Amino acid sequence: MARFLSSLRSRLMLLVLLSALPALGLTLYTGFEQRRIAAESVKESALRLTRLAATNQAALAEGARQMLISMAFLPQLRDSSSSECSAFLAELHKSYPSYSVLAAVTPEGDIYCSSSPSTEPTNIADRQYFQEMLQTRDFVIGDYILGRISNEPVLPFIYPVYDETGQLVYAVLATLDLDWLDSLISAVRLPEGAAILTVDDQGTILSRFPDPDAWVGKQLPEAPLISALLSRKGEGTLETTGLDGVLRLYAFTILESNSGGFAYVGVGIPENIAYAEVNRATLRNAVSIVAVTVLALIAASYISKVLLLDQIYALLNSTNRIAGGDLTARSRVPYKAGELG
Structure with missing residues (x-):
């Protein structure tokens, strides 16, 4: 290194190189800052989608409450032995296709009556939402569960019907599947590689896009993504590896019920997609600075030779000749104003 810097030309080129470093450093710093801004923008966009999902669920819950109140006093539901009850609910279900099941339940x-009759007796007395209804004597939104009739992830709604003495006569039940979330997803243009999932508070995957068949129903509370979701207890954002091993920027929020449980809906955007434009811009700017620096080094090498080094070498040569006794030596450097003139 010392031998390299002994050359005046090398020192001049080093000076040019050092002058380019601040610009390169500023470009890299700007790139990192733009990555941070891009990440915040992507997370905020994903968070808006999860909030929209929570708002839609709240609207669906209110719709379910009004529908169940309307159903509650229909005469077709009062006779638990009526063979027409299930047929009536099956016909009514055609007007409410977003629900997976409409049913009536004994105390x-x-x-005893369902729009999708089961060949086996079905009892829901152990379900948290049913017990909550018995305690509150009012409309209850349950937790996301796997339905015993549909065997699909559903959100149950139940409303009790009492007689004049205050005794529970029956309850009307509706379960909402996750098709509403699929409709919401299809209405939003997500980038390639994005993932959306719904997880209950036990770490069970209720829905997942893409590849629902590979994930729905699995309980994975120790998975990095699900563990992070369950530990937050609220909405937020994070950067972590998804179930498929892809690093994504996630936003999530809670889908609440009034029976004490909750579920999370999360939207993940792949990191390489989120940072793609910023990375391209940073690389383009860095390459431009390096190219300009190389051209500057080439120009500095040529210009220093023509304007400086040739004159210095000529003066040095004539000085050495004079020192050797040749008093006729001349540098032949044209006289002009300046340090070497």
């Missing part, structure tokens, strides 16, 4: 939790 003991037996489903």
Whole structure:
């Protein structure tokens, strides 16, 4: 290094190189700052989508409450032995296709009438939402669960019907599947590689896009993404590896119920997609600075030779000749104003 810097030309080129470093450093710093801004923008956009999902669920819950109140006193539901009850609910279900099941339930939790009759007796007395209804004596939104009739992830709504003496006569039940979330997803243009999932408070995957068949129903509370979601207890954003091993920027929020449980809906955007434009711009600017620096080094090498080094070498040569006794030596450097003139 010392031998390299002994050359005046090398020192001049080093000076040019050092003058370019601040610009390169500023470009890299700007790139990192733009990455941070891009990440915040992507997370905020994803968070808006999760909030929209929560708002839609709240609107669906209110719609379910009004529908169940309307159903509650229909005469077709009062006779638990009526063979026409299930047929009536099946016909009514055509007007409410967003629900997976409409049913009527005895005070003991037996489903005696359903829009999708089961060949096996179905009892929901152990379900948290049914017990909550018995305690509150009012409309209850349950937690996301796997339905015993549909065997699909559903959100249950239940409303009790009492007689004049205050005794529970029966309850009307509706379960909402996650098709509403699929409709919301299809209405939003997500980038390639994006992932959306719904997870209950036990770490069970209720829905996942893409590849629902590979993930729905699995309980993975120790997975990095799900563990991070369950530990937050609210909405937020994070950067972590998804279930498929892809690093994504996630935003999530809670889908609440009034039976004490909750579920999370999360939207993840791949990191390489989120940072793609910023990375391209940073690389383009860095390459431009390096190219300009190389051209500057080439120009500095040529210009220093023509304007400086040739004159210095000529003066040095004539000085050495004079020192050797040749008093006729001349540098032949044209006289002009300046340090070497």
